[in-house]
Amino acid sequence: MRIDSLLISRHNDLFLEKHSQSFHFLSRELSDKGIDVESIITKIQQFQVAIPSWALGAGGTRFGRFSMGGEPGDLFQKISDISIINDLTGAAGAVSLHIPWDIPENVSSLTQYARECGITFDAVNSNTFQDQADQALSYKYGSLCHTDIKVREQAIQHNIDVIHYGEALGSKSITVWLSDGSTFPGQINFRQALSRTKESLQEIYRHLPTDWRMFIEYKPYEPQFYSTVIQDWGTSHLLASACGPQAFSLVDLGHHLPNTNIEQIVATLLSLGKLGGFHFNDSKYGDDDLTVGSIKPYQLYLIFLELVSGLADPTVVNPPISYMIDASHNVKDPLEDLMQSIEAILICYAQALLVDFNKLNELRNKNEVVLAQELIQDAYRTDVRTLLREARLRKKASFSPIQCYRDNEIRNQLIKERGISNKAKGL
Ligand SMILES: [Mn+2]
Numbered sequence: 001m002r003i004d005s006l007l008i009s010r011h012n013d014l015f016l017e018k019h020s021q022s023f024h025f026l027s028r029e030l031s032d033k034g035i036d037v038e039s040i041i042t043k044i045q046q047f048q049v050a051i052p053s054w055a056l057g058a059g060g061t062r063f064g065r066f067s068m069g070g071e072p073g074d075l076f077q078k079i080s081d082i083s084i085i086n087d088l089t090g091a092a093g094a095v096s097l098h099i100p101w102d103i104p105e106n107v108s109s110l111t112q113y114a115r116e117c118g119i120t121f122d123a124v125n126s127n128t129f130q131d132q133a134d135q136a137l138s139y140k141y142g143s144l145c146h147t148d149i150k151v152r153e154q155a156i157q158h159n160i161d162v163i164h165y166g167e168a169l170g171s172k173s174i175t176v177w178l179s180d181g182s183t184f185p186g187q188i189n190f191r192q193a194l195s196r197t198k199e200s201l202q203e204i205y206r207h208l209p210t211d212w213r214m215f216i217e218y219k220p221y222e223p224q225f226y227s228t229v230i231q232d233w234g235t236s237h238l239l240a241s242a243c244g245p246q247a248f249s250l251v252d253l254g255h256h257l258p259n260t261n262i263e264q265i266v267a268t269l270l271s272l273g274k275l276g277g278f279h280f281n282d283s284k285y286g287d288d289d290l291t292v293g294s295i296k297p298y299q300l301y302l303i304f305l306e307l308v309s310g311l312a313d314p315t316v317v318n319p320p321i322s323y324m325i326d327a328s329h330n331v332k333d334p335l336e337d338l339m340q341s342i343e344a345i346l347i348c349y350a351q352a353l354l355v356d357f358n359k360l361n362e363l364r365n366k367n368e369v370v371l372a373q374e375l376i377q378d379a380y381r382t383d384v385r386t387l388l389r390e391a392r393l394r395k396k397a398s399f400s401p402i403q404c405y406r407d408n409e410i411r412n413q414l415i416k417e418r419g420i421s422n423k424a425k426g427l
Helices: 005-013 016-032 037-046 075-089 107-117 149-169 190-206 233-243 262-272 297-312 334-353 357-365 369-380 385-394 401-407 410-418
Strands: 094-096 173-177 213-217 247-252 275-280 322-325
Touching: 005 075, 005 401, 016 037, 016 385, 037 334, 037 385, 075 094, 075 107, 075 334, 075 401, 075 410, 107 149, 149 173, 149 190, 173 190, 173 247, 173 275, 190 213, 190 233, 213 233, 213 275, 233 247, 233 262, 247 262, 262 275, 262 297, 297 334, 297 357, 297 369, 322 334, 334 369, 334 385, 334 401, 357 369, 401 410
Parallel strands: 173 213, 213 247, 247 275, 275 322
Antiparallel strands: none
């Protein structure tokens, strides 16, 4: 379902007068500080974050799942939902497929439909963390690290199949996240498990098309509660380096132990030229998969400071980063939740763009601790939502995406179209 552009522009008309005043005011204030407002708006307009195919249905926990009605039942409907988000926000023009939850069966009609919806295919995700109904061997004791070579071969072949699905759709990268590890001390040999994982990843890497990239995601615990083979950025980087120049680390915000300095990890990976992808979410305790920016917005801002300054640094050689939202929505309409996440991401991005990094470096070199902190906090305390609205208006997206979605009763339309009990496959 596409949203009629007339419907969006009529809704936008309600806000134009008030907006033009506040945009004028903020523009003047920022220009007085020497900030190039136009270039910031262009950058906001260009920023895109992929939506995973498993994020459009109600999420759940191991205790239960509560549907909200009108969930997308197949891949076409999922792409349709993403196009709704993209039409409203102008920032979600790609889908990240999870295989086998979303196996593309009719590739040509799917790619044509996605094109009509203005949606491209971002990284494809493999899954060897659960067994599928038709699967010969179990991943109960691991996949790429498994002691049995037959299980490893099956997991390697699955990743190769995922690459082939991605190639047919026009994807250019694969994300590998493993749950491999151990739940009890003594269960596995750490050195051998790491070595087998490395060899398996190298085998997958050999099947990577020359214009593709492989992202290796890390996570310290869960579902294994004693050890995870790829537990941290260092292990991920070690494996990516062992594979080759097309392999990179992927940072998922929720995949860190409490209080980890994620922005420093981002800076380190960027300086190594090995930051491939980014999964956004937020958390209070563990991998809570909450809405981006709902718990620790300042951490997100500090991460964007590293991304913006790192990618602008001519000495940093790092390919463009693949951004995706990796969150779950147990009590919200996922489309609204994703729009909240996009807003939080763009706010921090825009705030980071306000920072004069040359000036910041001067202050750092003079050890002006207070003034350096003042400089980054001044940007963080600027309400940049007016710039986001201006960027959306220029793209013919919605001034106020969630309000537009509500005022036009989009969820009710989806329920009418698909039924109250339609459920999305996946988590
Ligand atoms: Mn992730």
